[in-house]
Amino acid sequence: MAEAETKSIDNASIRMIEKAAKDGVNTAFDRAEAMKPCPIGMVGSCCKNCGMGPCRVPLPKGGTETPEEKKKRRGICGATAETIAARNFIRMIAGGAAAHSDHARGVAELFLAAARGKAPGYEIKDEQKLLQLALDWGVEIGDRNNQEIAIDVGETALAEFGKQEGELLFLKRAPLKRQELWRNLGVAPRGIDREVVEIMHRTHMGVDQDYRSLLKQGVRAALADGWGGSMIATELQDILFGTPVPILGKVNLGVLSRDEVNIIIHGHDPLLSEMIVVAAQDPQMIELAKSKGAKGINLAGMCCTANEILMRHGIPLAGNFLQQELALVTGAIEAMVVDIQCIMQSLPDIAQCYHTKIITTSPKARIPDAIHIEFDEHNAMESAKAIVKTAIENFPNRGKNIDIPEEQSDLVAGFSHETINYLLGGIYRASYRPLNDNIINGRIRGVAGVVGCNNPRVKHDDVHIAMVKELIKNDVLVLQTGCSAMACAKLGLLTPEAAAKYAGEGLASVCEAVGIPPVLHMGACVDNSRILMAATAMVKDGGLGDDLSDLPVAGAAPEWMSEKAIAIGQYFVGSGVFTVFGVTWPTLGSEEVTKLLFEDFETMYGGMWAFEPDPLKAAHLMIDHIDQKRKALGIDKARERVLYNMEMRREL
Ligand code: SF4
Ligand code: MSK
DSSP: OHHHHTTBSOHHHHHHHHHHHHHTOOOHHHHHHHSOOOHHHHTTOEEOSSTTOOEEOOOOTTSOOOHHHHHHOBOTTOOBHHHHHHHHHHHHHHHHHHHHHHHHHHHHHHHHHHHTTOSTTOOOOOHHHHHHHHHHHTOOOTTOOHHHHHHHHHHHHHHHHHOOSSOOGGGGGSOHHHHHHHHHHTOOOOOHHHHHHHHHHHTSTTSOOOHHHHHHHHHHHHHHIIIIIHHHHHHHHHHHHOOOOOEEEEESGGGSOSSSEEEEEESSOHHHHHHHHHHHTOHHHHHHHHHTTOSOEEEEEEHHHHHHHHHHHOOOEEEOGGGHHHHHHTSOOSEEEEOSSSOOTTHHHHHTTSSOEEEEOOTTOOOTTSEEOOOOGGGHHHHHHHHHHHHHHHGGGOOSOOOOOOOOEEEEEOOOHHHHHHHHHOSSSOOSHHHHHHHHTTSSOEEEEEOOOOOTTSOBTHHHHHHHHHHHHTTEEEEEOHHHHHHHHHTTTTSTTHHHHHSOHHHHHHHHHHTOOSEEEOOSGGGHHHHHHHHHHHHHHSSSOSSGGGSSEEEEETTOOSHHHHHHHHHHHHTTOEEEEOSOOTTTTOHHHHHIIIIIHHHHHSOOEEEOOSHHHHHHHHHHHHHHHHHHHTOOSOOOOOOOOHHHHHHO
16 A cells, blocks of 8 residues: 555555556556666657667766767767757657647548538537637638538638648737747748658758757747647537536546446547447437446546546546556446547556456557447447447446445536636626736736646656645646646646635635636647637737736646647747646756757747756746746736725726
8 A cells, every 4th residue: 555655646546556456457657667767768868760770879977078078979870969859859749749730630520521511410519619710710701601611611720731831820819929939930830740740851860960950840840739730629629519618527536337337438539429428328328238237327538538528518537647547447447448649558458357348449549459449430420339339238247356436526627718718707798807907916926837647757646736736825827738637626626615725815816706716627638729829818918918928827747748748838838938847858868958948948939948847846936937927027016906986986
């Protein structure tokens, strides 16, 4: 038990780590202990981009070397430690941007098929957002019907991926000053695919060998993710499935049911999961479940697919990234349905110890020993029903070795950028004005986006929770997505009651007046684009400068692990936001590359990276940055509240 307690802060996970040990199941926690990270690769000093290598160029022991020695520290092709670290770093950006953007492409394709009437079961749920997007992209509205408009919107979206010239359309959403800065620095992205491909070209042996130039392309591709792929995914998903509004949900393994068929949907793509939600409510399916001895069907989510179906349907969250294996260890899952991203290959192996069926659904993400039921968007309900049926038929195979932890917590999710606008300003005056006003009067010190994954190199959930608690205690409103949101939800930080319990006086008073939690759940990892939109709305509302880099805001991914996290961090930095990562930092093998990212980027982009594994220290780096921005805006001194008499009102 003591050992399991060092691995997670979450009691449900601790109990399942214990059970896994008893059941002889090997999890990521065990593998992380058995396999120490390679100290050379960890800091970005290993290149394997050609057959002459892999080349390792670590700093000499003690970290000091003469200029002559440094000159010799090269790969076989002559690549320096700087080139190697920069290449590795931007290849991570390419991976992350590709993942988000290929997800977005799938959404755009389905969107277009739905608009053309070729994807039965899907329809336009948010007409207002469709029209807004049409306006933003210059698609004619006139007296055309939604279907006609949606076809043009879908075609415009798809064209963004392969665009060869010009700029991505969403760049125009950014503050004008930011757009100019991107153009002046030559990082305004062209087509999304083009920027990713160009990274792969430039990092091929013998191409771009100046770390500054490599990192510049990294920024361009990351912006193509945040203001391109991710934003397209979020917008089109909202139009198809509905823009999220606040909704009550539950989180943790305690949401699993003892007497119902448990189906977990895991991954990132809401296209299929939306249909599974409908299929699981089908009376025929429920009857079938009952005929197999179950009381019904219990659907729960895992990772970002979970965030998607929670926000729109209130489907409970079984857990975050490091709980995917632990969910199987309960012995109570009939089927875990996976789509794309963040899915561990160990799942089928663990499933064999119980009765669980692992079902892959994407042609892009197959796993040996899993059952493959391919999702056919033209026949989505059929695919969804086949999956639900497979799970139901597996219920009689449930064994006796079952342990479902009690833990489950309430949370409120669904704070889309539009919802925040409405909650703050009301239906007729929707605006960010009250937020800006409360930042200016000092009740809210600033805003932080705390996002990202879990990583077994640190104690599960602990780093997220410690950082977020420290931020809200210091009157910083926190916006969250991904696995980080789930970590904090488990502690109850995503409920309105958390304001009185954990937030500083100023933040608590605003949260209580508006009726919102001090930590707002904004969705899945692609929905970090919502945070960009919220920050842009703050700039446009006035009083807090005229660019994103003027805002008293900061970002963090304290338990990051995925390449997507690096792409997200880089698009925040490239948009002017100070961003702190924990766990490890992948360019420490080159002082020059690290200095460019941590210092020089601030002069160039008004935002820079930082690395601080200690969550409290990291929170204070963010708070210090917020305070500096407040000072620069001249709002660092708490203003006296003046009660206006009639004469003063007339004058005003
Ligand atoms: Fe080594 Fe250069 Fe080949 Fe990289 S590209 S593996 S540094 S020879
Ligand atoms: S699922 S990318 S572990 S947030 Fe989006 Fe969680 Fe990170 Fe995957």
